[in-house]
Amino acid sequence: MAAFLDSHEPAGVLAKPAHTGAALYRATAPGGLHRALNALGEGLQRHRRLIQRGQWAIVFVYLVLVAVPAFLPLPGRLAHIWDNLTLLAQFAFWGIWWPFVLLSMILVGRAWCGLFCPEGALTEAASRFGRGHAIPRWITWKGWPFVAFALTTIYGQMISVYQYPRPALLILGGSTFGAIVIGYLYGRNKRVWCRFLCPVNGVFGLLAKLAPVHFRVDQDAWTLSRQSGNAGVRAVNCAPLVAIKTMRGGADCHMCGRCSGFRDAISLAPRSPNHEIVHVAGAAPKPWESLLIVFGLMGIAIGAFHWSVSPWFVALKQALAGWLVDHHVLWPLKLQPPWWVLTDYPSVNDQMSFLDGGVLLAYIMATAIAIGASVSLCLWLAARSLGSSPGPRFHHFAQSLIPIAACGVFLGLNAITVTMLRAEGFALGFVGPLRAALLGGAAVWSIVLAWKIAGLATANYLRRFAATVCVALAVSTGAASWVVFFWVWQ
DSSP states (O other): HHHHHHOOEEEEEEEHHHHHHHHHHHHOOOOOHHHHHHHHHHHHHHOOOOOOOOHHHHHHHHHHHHGGGGGGGOOOOOOOTOOOOOHHHHHHIIIHHHHHHHHHHHSSSSSEEEEEEEEHHHHHHHHHSSSSSSOOOTTOOTTTHHHHHHHHHEEEETTTTTOOOOHHHIIIIIIHHHHHHHHHHHHBSSOOOIIIIITTTTHHHHHHOSSSSSEEOOHHHHHHHHHHHTTTTTEEEEEOOOOOGGGSSSOOOOOOOOHHHHHHGGGEEEETHHIIIIITTTOOOOHHHHHIIIIIIIIIHHHHHHTOOOHHHHHHHHHHHHHHTTTTOOHHHOOOOOOTOOOOGGGTTOOOOOOEEEEEEEEHHHHHHHHHHHHHHHHHHHHTTTTSOOHHHHHHHTTHHHHHHHHHHHHHHHEEEEEEEHHHOOTTTHHHHHHHHHHHHHHHHHHHHOOOOOHOOOHHHHHHHHHHHHHHHHHHHHHHHHHEEEEEEO
């Protein structure tokens, strides 16, 4: 663990007082926006204790909303969000919390992770008093973001995590318990769980690449500070284990502000929302990120939202049920597993048989394979049309799909918000046009990113246009799946 920290210099290092860096930055940085953001970053650094108190308040609210409803009876038909804790918790988590946390990643980076997340606060607190073991290699496996996202998404659908409190306690509480255990066992004052194992870490990292603000590292100022020595400096702890010196983007940074002013070289600053995707994400191919974008956010997530309203799902289930009856194989229709395996709430006439579960899994996987394969083909054609080796360009073009992929997941989660508000009597006539505008805007954004990425590889406008058209076909595949969901099947 010590070797890891020393090689990356994110913790146990020394930084000059924040006000020194602020004075230097104000003297050199243009514009009031730069100065305001720099002051905000320094404020985050100075008010760490106040932020920590706020985190513990969120922890308390989180634990109450997750745990208490699981032991209460299911709400009746006359219950409302404002008079029933179970409905309030459902609306808070799935109607407000998750969709707008995703939106915050695009607007302000991973500030939620660094300033508010209850799991982050708990895992770091546990690490302070834990064993502090070195981080084993299995934890740092790069495939965890995709695997964790896929498993929690699919399992959540099998047990109806959006609809009932016990599944929410099982999944959210299980994740929180895992965060505490990992924090206790590994690292010291670190967020090992957040960096490597959190089920939404990969998604948050992708979305944060689009944020118009980040903590910028001035390499020249860093070098000058190192040459001038470390007199009168303070220690800095980067809890999510980011290699601060070489940090070029916001995917891993939790925006906590602890490093603001470090070596007079780090400050909160504005940037183009396109910068990280175009100029940083292509520096090295990241196949697991491509898999998460193409087969995760654009495949598994779409299948998870689609199946409950899909006529194809119903037709497939009916066909299989008829075949089973004709062949006198009745146990998949009759045997009812417990609620933590498949949905089982007979009091509200909501139960899944093994046939339901099997068809659900098949539908989600088939959707992921069909969409992922078609999108991958489009990306390969885009990379191939540039005339260079398609491998690295394939993964870079995959990054251009983040806006359309993120918009789809946001709209899918936001559908829960809309459904619950309509059940309370709100008309919400603006939702349809707003969804169309967001989906169209995200599609255009992804295409613009593809055009800029293609421009890095070739000055030939014909090749550049051909590559962009291929990516546009991939974008249209993702957009069309949500058009079907919102405007055809519902």
